[in-house]
Amino acid sequence: MSVTIEPAAELGRLDLSARGEVLARRSKAVVANLPISIAERELKLIARKMSWPREWMKGESVERSPGPGNVVTIEIECEHVTEVFSGFGERSLRSEAVAEKAVHQARRYIGSEAAVGEYLADQLLIPMAMAGGGSFTTLPLSRHATTNIEVIGKFLDVTIEASQMADRVWKVEVC
Numbered sequence: 395m396s397v398t399i400e401p402a403a404e405l406g407r408l409d410l411s412a413r414g415e416v417l418a419r420r421s422k423a424v425v426a427n428l429p430i431s432i433a434e435r436e437l438k439l440i441a442r443k444m445s446w447p448r449e450w451m452k453g454e455s456v457e458r459s460p461g462p463g464n465v466v467t468i469e470i471e472c473e474h475v476t477e478v479f480s481g482f483g484e485r486s487l488r489s490e491a492v493a494e495k496a497v498h499q500a501r502r503y504i505g506s507e508a509a510v511g512e513y514l515a516d517q518l519l520i521p522m523a524m525a526g527g528g529s530f531t532t533l534p535l536s537r538h539a540t541t542n543i544e545v546i547g548k549f550l551d552v553t554i555e556a557s558q559m560a561d562r563v564w565k566v567e568v569c
Contacts, residue, residue: 408518410509412531414473419444422452423466423493426459432483436466436493440477442510443497444468465492468500477503477511502533506562511527515566519543522568523552529567531559539566 421440423433433453441448464483469476478523481495508531510518515532516539522528523546535543535556543554553569 397439405521407525408522408528408530410475410518410530412507413475413477413509416470416472418471419450420452420467420469420471421446421450421467421496422446422454422469424456424463425455425462425464426456426457427462428464430455431569432464432489433466435489436481439490440466440468441495443494444500448476464489464492466496468496470504475509475514477514479503479511502562506533507560508532508563512539515539516542518552519546519566523550523554525566526552529565531563531565533562534535534558534564535566 412556418476421437421444423436423440426473430453433455437448437451437453440446441451466481470479477500479499481494482493483492499511499513510530510532512533512535515530516536518528518530519539519542532539540556543556546552546554554566555569556564556566559565
């Protein structure tokens with residue numbers, strides 16, 4: 395695989411105060427050098443817990459992999475942002491527990507009015523700081539996000555403020 399990335403001429407401000415209407419929902423379970431039944435069990439749990447039809451689910455088996463493993467993703471595509479939640483298999487962890495992790499994250503996000511989930515929030519901080527500004531609404535900040543805010547402040551001349559707007563919604567502003 396070959397990838398060519400050309401830098402943007404200029405970073406622009408990003409403001410995500412609302413995710414907008416949900417346009418699509420998808421889930422995928424991938425297994426490598428493991429029985430496809432593992433992916434099928436993960437998707438069955440996701441369909442049941444999310445109340446999603448099976449046609450939104452896709453299972454895939456990878457045969458040419460250096461080792462065994464499995465991953466599930468739950469994707470929620472909205473007007474202004476697409477969120478992806480994942481669960482990774484671990485030795486001695488049941489496939490249902492892998493799917494349950496992703497379901498928990500997705501349901502927490504759907505149950506809020508936040509534009510971005512807690513793990514996307516910390517990823518947006520550096521590009522916004524480099525662009526000189528931006529804002530988004532998110533779930534309560536993770537420790538990783540709060541650490542990112544502190545570290546960014548040590549290297550860039552920006553202010554990052556986080557304030558609680560509602561029970562499970564925070565607004566983060568980069569100035």
